Amino acid sequence: MSNPRDDVRLAVFDLGQVLVRVCDGWQDACYRIGIARDRADLNDQETARMTEIIHRWDSGLIDLAQFAEEVAPLRGISPADVLRIHQAYLLGPFEGAVELVDELNAAGLQTACLSNTNAGHWKLMSTRGDPNFFPLNRLTFQFASHLIGCCKPEEKIYRHVEEGTGASGSQIVFFDDRVENVDAAKRIGWHAHVIELDGDPVAQVRRHLRR
The missing domain is CATH 3.40.50.1000 (HAD superfamily/HAD-like)
Structure with a gap:
């Protein structure tokens, strides 16, 4: 070449x-592992908060455990479920x-x-x-x-x-x-x-x- x-x-x-x-977004990852109760309808403030958490995570400023603890209440799921989603995201x-x-x-x-x-x-x-x-x-x-x-x-x-x-x-x-x-x-x-x-x-x- x-x-x-x-x-x-x-x-x-x-x-x-x-x-x-990779999964086609958060909801796709939830579907793949059978999490149906995740919140899909974040408001603008919650979406901005989610984006900020992901940015800190991707910048190496927080670890996976902290990421899960911060994301869980936003998405209405447990930290353990966040960890499962993380594990399922790559394909x-x-x-x-x-x-x-x-x-x-x-x-x-x-x-x-x-x-x-x-x-x-x-x-x-x-x-x-x-x-x-x-x-x-x-x-x-x-x-x-x-x-x-x-x-x-x-x-x-x-x-x-x-x-x-x-x-x-x-x-x-x-x-x-x-x-x-x-x-x-x-x-x-x-x-x-x-x-x-x-x-x-x-x-x-x-x-x-x-x-």
Whole structure:
């Protein structure tokens, strides 16, 4: 597989919904494990509170136990149920994702992940034999929000990638399923593409790389 552009030297991937399958939101995770009493109708204040808790969790500022304790009353479920939902959220690598990374590496392109994630999910993806295992060490670099201390789309997390890899601006191509994260990458000069949720993400990446 050839480089997408002559100046690109690094391909950066979000993990969830790009290389790794995840549930289609909180309610989908509840459904998958049989929790029917979770509150789906959070008001604006509760939604903002939930977002703030997730941001602290993904930034490594709170642990899983504290996350569960804070989320449980918002969702009307027990902390134990929150832990079950957390465990069920990942659904394993997309077919062809590992092979894609290997092909890019073999073609001379460096690879990296840049994921808003947490210590619990990182451990699941890093544990050989777990259904959610993804060989993160096959990527040249691994960047995770909970280890960096900030989240996409904050500019400093993209700058952290540049500092850690030595690549910058148009030398980087980035794939993410969230428009706001892609827009933030474009603002600092990265080639960046939105991966649509209703299609094969690996095939979408390949199409973008061929253009």
